Amino acid sequence: MNASQKLAAKNSEGKIICVGLDTDLNKIPDSLRSISNPILEFNKRIINATAEQAAAYKINFAFYEKFGSKGFDIIEQTIGLIPSDILIIADAKRGDIGNTSEMYARSVFEFFKCDAITVSPYMGFDSVQPFLRDDSKLVFILALTSNPGSEDFEKLILNDGSMVFQQVIKKALQWNENRNIGLVFGATKIEELKDNIALFGDLPVLLPGVGAQGGRLEDVLDVFKSADRLNLLVNVSRGIIYKSGKDDFDSAASAELEKMNQIVKKLLII
């Protein structure tokens, strides 16, 4: 299955929650810290507990890169633990001049064998294009992000009255020849989501920001229900993986994900 097919299959089963593996040594239970590779063990137990219910996993590269090559090893090993029918997103926010983005694409798609990546649009088409070549992958371009800083540049108003992030969406639709572009849109930006969802066309949407950042799953679902569309992933990281913070973190994560899936089933007619 290619990336779009994996997403469609999970959505059709009523699964839209992406589990964010922002694994932080300071936030995992004390009992794990004495073993040889606590982060990998944490990820393994989270994946085992949630794989039946998750729509996707998102690996936040920053949390691993801070350990240098050891962190990259943990990413590689974590990816090896994820069942092959579940979408794996490299949350790496990459983007550079063409020949450099080409190398990032090789890293994420060929070396790590992820299904999808998040990319920053700032540098424009030739910074995004190398990620688009392989039509079996998905490329989530940052549109309006979940953080306070999204006001600084993403929401600047252009001379035609539109905002910068709306131009990103417009270009994303133009660049989508291989049908493998998606958008990142903050789950904390519900008003903007309502106002702009009609612009998204049928692009898949990755929505981070539910939980610790203040976004509410129910609010996101309402907007997608009103727009009568699926093709979405709502990412939850801290709200699932650190739900308990104790030794039962895996069963607590599973229970929280199950609760969210029930909300999805109730609110979203799939």
Added chain:
Amino acid sequence: MNASQKLAAKNSEGKIICVGLDTDLNKIPDSLRSISNPILEFNKRIINATAEQAAAYKINFAFYEKFGSKGFDIIEQTIGLIPSDILIIADAKRGDIGNTSEMYARSVFEFFKCDAITVSPYMGFDSVQPFLRDDSKLVFILALTSNPGSEDFEKLILNDGSMVFQQVIKKALQWNENRNIGLVFGATKIEELKDNIALFGDLPVLLPGVGAQGGRLEDVLDVFKSADRLNLLVNVSRGIIYKSGKDDFDSAASAELEKMNQIVKKLLII
């Protein structure tokens, strides 16, 4: 010496060329490919041949990440080869929500011990701020980049008549409380450089794009001379490290860098 001091010291010696270590296995001489770590050996010989004349080294993370953890090891080992008085820039174009940018800052500044990083401004202040905390480092924010895609979003015209990249420069000046912000400005964009250099204040400027991308060192120098200012680094990657493409790549790199330094001495009154 902190990062700004390293840059100032080199500039005062008439050195402004940053050697870009975009080391690509496909472009290094055949004779190196049979040894155990050809990329590290290539970097070692380039550094040994150029350290006397270089103002800085820029490590393009993408070229190493495509090898996963092994690539991160090569970055770490390469950094260990660079003399401590020379600025090391992690060209990584990172940027994410606050708690994630914090992890990227730890990776680049604490794990890899680089002096400086390039960051993407798209996500705004809280995506940049974690990189700014350590005032001994330098943070080069993308303003107008050297690539064709810079037309897509960076040059969009806002409702006040300014362009997106000019707003980035304006914010960079506002955010510069720790005096550790710099700008990335494409050496291929000479007209825009002329028109905007007065907006830069005293921010250090990293200018990529000379050589393979079509920018000319002389044109950049003319603009800085007219503006009567230094505090700059002109990056050259392929134009130096692959100057010969044969076994004499290191002496060819040294000769090319020396030639550029002569141009700098002639054109820029330091």
